[in-house]
Amino acid sequence: MKTLRASVVFAFLLACLQAFGGTERPSAELPPTELNPRSFEFAVESGYLFGAINPPTDYQIGAEFLTARIRWGVVRSDTWLRGYHQFYVSAIAEPIFRGIENHYFGFNLGMRYNFVRSGSRLVPYISGGVGAGWIDSHPEVPGGQGQDFTFNILSAAGVSFELNDHWKLNAGVLYEHLSNAGQTDPNPSLNLFGPQLGVTCSF
Helix, strand or coil, rough: CCHHHHHHHHHCCCHHHHHCCCCCCCCCCCCCCCCCCCCEEEEEEEEEECCCCCCCCCCCEEEEEEEEEEEEEEEECCCCCCCCEEEEEEEEEEEEECCCCCCCEEEEEEEEEECCCCCCEEEEEEEEEEEEEEECCCCCCCCCCCCCCEEEEEEEEEEEEECCCCCCEEEEEEEEEEEEECCCCCCEEEEEEEEEEEEEECC
């Protein structure tokens, strides 16, 4: 009788520990900093871009971005392709420090891929997108943009450093192309390259 009573008490205590003390995470479940990151991100990013192949004027542009990202698919692999996709929307504000025009405002829509290495806080990434915006064009000046409405193409590569589950620091290289897609003649366009830094909040 005592043995039966002891067995019942032991079973009851074990049930209480499982219910209130938690259970060990299965080994197959991924930690939140790897392939199971938070679904949404908001980033503030800043870059300094230099013109290339832009005769006759040398351009230098500040590139300021407010970007929202949402996770969009995971690649579960044992190769270097292991990672996850994100869809992003960026608002763009660019003061032109050197060049014919003075400022550019626009938006960009695109995809970003994050390469996740097991156990590492460093997450390399590549991204690319297209959008549109408005520049204060000066078509009367040789080399100036032909009209205010202008398309943009962005591509970037870099690395994020995960401080914790909510905050990341980003550093990379950005390429930007501005053009009106031949709506005016001439259509000189701009090609810009430079470094980019940012901070990201995940939630």
